[in-house]
Amino acid sequence: MTPFGARLRALRAARGLTLKAMAEQLDLSSAYLSALEHGRRGRPTPGLVMEICGILGLIWDEAEELKRLAVKSHPKVVVDTGGLSPAMTLLAHEFAESLGHLNDDDIGQIRTVLSNARGR
Known part of the structure; x- marks a missing residue:
């Protein structure tokens, strides 16, 4: 959902x-x-x-x-890693593979890290 x-x-x-x-x-x-x-x-x-x-x-x-x-609710999200580092591309793939296994605490922590990164 x-x-x-x-x-x-x-x-x-x-x-x-x-x-x-x-x-x-x-x-x-x-x-x-x-x-x-x-x-x-x-x-x-x-x-x-x-x-x-x-x-x-x-x-x-x-x-x-x-x-x-x-x-923010399109069920199919595309992440374009073209031009990014290999580490970023790997992270995007690992995230996609792991997303269904995250619990609410994991999601909260990840959102906090992302929010902090945008604020830099």
């Missing part, structure tokens, strides 16, 4: 909307909306995100959060 899918599902459930009802309001199939929630589809278009925000009654900060999550 992607961050966008998890948030969408939680918002939909909090409002008592079934998957089928929301899909009908969006003029989508239930299967597509389910796949979007579970990360089996690429990120939604900005227009679809805006429609979802409208149906869920999201404004300001909540709408911006959902838009931000949509941008």
Whole structure:
């Protein structure tokens, strides 16, 4: 499940909307909306995100959060290591191979390291 899918599902459930009802309001199939929630589809278009925000009654900060999550929720991430060092290319491959085996603590530590590296 992607961050966008998890948030969408939680918002939909909090409002008592079934998957089928929301899909009908969006003029989508239930299967597509389910796949979007579970990360089996690429990120939604900005227009679809805006429609979802409208149906869920999201404004300001909540709408911006959902838009931000949509941008960061493509289930297939491409890392271009062209022009980087061999060590960086190796790290990218090791990360890809290990990602499914990380626990929440590991993820938190890695995110902290990455955040610190961006702040340098």
